Amino acid sequence: MSLHPPAQRTVEVAGDAPYAISIGPGLLDAARADNVQRLAQVLRGRHALLVSDSHVAPLHAQRAIALLHAARPQLALSTWVMPAGEQEKTLARFGECLDALAALGATRDATVVALGGGVVGDLAGFAAACWMRGIDCVQLPTTLLAMVDSSVGGKTAVDLPQGKNLVGAFHPPRAVIADTSVLRTLPERELRAGLAEVVKYGAVFDAQFLAWLDAHADALLARDDHALTEAIARSCEFKADVVARDPYERGHRALLNFGHTFGHAIEAEQGYAGSGSDALNHGEAVAVGMVLAARLSTLLGLAPAEAGDRLQALLQRLGLPTGLPPGLDPGALVARMRLDKKADAHGLRFVLWDRAGSARVVAGVAEDAVRAVLEARA
Ligand SMILES: NC(=O)c1ccc[n+]([C@@H]2O[C@H](COP(=O)([O-])OP(=O)(O)OC[C@H]3O[C@@H](n4cnc5c(N)ncnc54)[C@H](O)[C@@H]3O)[C@@H](O)[C@H]2O)c1
Numbered sequence: 001m002s003l004h005p006p007a008q009r010t011v012e013v014a015g016d017a018p019y020a021i022s023i024g025p026g027l028l029d030a031a032r033a034d035n036v037q038r039l040a041q042v043l044r045g046r047h048a049l050l051v052s053d054s055h056v057a058p059l060h061a062q063r064a065i066a067l068l069h070a071a072r073p074q075l076a077l078s079t080w081v082m083p084a085g086e087q088e089k090t091l092a093r094f095g096e097c098l099d100a101l102a103a104l105g106a107t108r109d110a111t112v113v114a115l116g117g118g119v120v121g122d123l124a125g126f127a128a129a130c131w132m133r134g135i136d137c138v139q140l141p142t143t144l145l146a147m148v149d150s151s152v153g154g155k156t157a158v159d160l161p162q163g164k165n166l167v168g169a170f171h172p173p174r175a176v177i178a179d180t181s182v183l184r185t186l187p188e189r190e191l192r193a194g195l196a197e198v199v200k201y202g203a204v205f206d207a208q209f210l211a212w213l214d215a216h217a218d219a220l221l222a223r224d225d226h227a228l229t230e231a232i233a234r235s236c237e238f239k240a241d242v243v244a245r246d247p248y249e250r251g252h253r254a255l256l257n258f259g260h261t262f263g264h265a266i267e268a269e270q271g272y273a274g275s276g277s278d279a280l281n282h283g284e285a286v287a288v289g290m291v292l293a294a295r296l297s298t299l300l301g302l303a304p305a306e307a308g309d310r311l312q313a314l315l316q317r318l319g320l321p322t323g324l325p326p327g328l329d330p331g332a333l334v335a336r337m338r339l340d341k342k343a344d345a346h347g348l349r350f351v352l353w354d355r356a357g358s359a360r361v362v363a364g365v366a367e368d369a370v371r372a373v374l375e376a377r378a
Pocket residue numbers: 053054055056059084085086089116117118119120122142143144145146149150151152153154155156164165182183184185186187190193194197281282283
């Protein structure tokens with residue numbers, strides 16, 4: 001293991017509104033001139049609203065606030081803290097976030113700064129997309145999942161009881177700043193959840209990356225800085241490449257939904273993860289969903305069963321669930337899937353694979369086949 005901290009990495013996201021993803025330890029440290037300069041370049045106007053949650057704010061908000069003040073001393077800054085958890089990614093909380101922007105008097109050159117995991121990032125990003133028809137958003141992701149996935153690409157949303165992310169907008173951030181030192185306070189379960197989305201990139205784009213993850217599983221679980229930084233940067237490269245080519249998910253971007261048709265149905269059917277609930281969180285539901293998608297691929301004659309077995313073994317090695325939780329009814333899950341955003345007038349569409357690293361969208365998947373996979377449960 002190297003004694004040197006990992007070098008800072010930057011991934012550029014191309015497109016009509018390009019932006020940079022900065023990754024490395026200490027990027028929220030206001031004492032570093034390069035950090036101050038990075039944020040100063042993207043802040044405009046007089047107002048900023050820092051959005052965070054009840055777990056993250058006590059741990060990390062002070063550093064973000066100090067950096068924001070250093071980057072733009074004239075800033076009128078307020079902080080709005082939402083209760084933590086997927087159960088809170090609601091229209092009601094979104095409305096409260098808009099109220100906080102109104103109370104601040106945020107003008108069109110204001111910035112929403114999202115400090116948190118994917119729940120905060122999605123909700124704050126959606127508020128930025130809607131306030132005065134769109135203001136800037138800067139993402140400061142604090143979970144592994146948010147660093148590798150949700151802070152990048154501009155999908156913003158809240159959930160409805162009927163389904164995940166059913167109300168939202170595409171609204172790319174102005175910048176993503178991932179200070180990897182905040183991962184030290186991340187609960188173990190959330191670290192593992194983030195690894196599920198990292199595995200997803202290998203599953204759909206690159207079998208060699210899956211082999212790398214297998215070889216570095218122990219280092220990743222031990223939070224080795226070098227392994228984590230590499231996994232984050234590689235994941236951001238995969239995502240940046242696809243969202244730059246297909247920002248509005250008209251084609252290829254849908255591959256990032258591998259495991260999500262099953263996963264989102266599980267999350268909604270369980271009533272979403274939150275304090276005191278046993279529900280799977282997003283990353284866990286995606287882990288189960290990817291195994292089910294691999295099984296569906298095999299049932300439809302697209303992929304060998306061994307590919308699914310290997311994926312399941314890797315996810316289990318990373319401490320992730322891979323079987324359908326007890327008590328969930330296959331029929332109810334299929335009914336949920338009819339509201340999946342990839343479904344169309346012709347029925348369900350799934351991201352399936354031929355083998356690791358080679359995925360595609362398959363239309364007209366029979367509900368009976370989906371039920372059969374769910375009834376087998378893993
Ligand atoms: N927009 C996208 O492209 C995209 C991509 C993937 C996932 N998502 C969404 O992201 C959400 C899941 O995100 P998540 O897994 O980050 O969940 P999350 O935001 O609920 O965070 C997980 C938990 O970790 C806590 N936490 C966050 N950072 C912490 C830290 N550094 N130290 C201690 N605790 C910390 C949070 O308070 C929360 O309790 C889902 O709603 C999912 O739909 C969106």
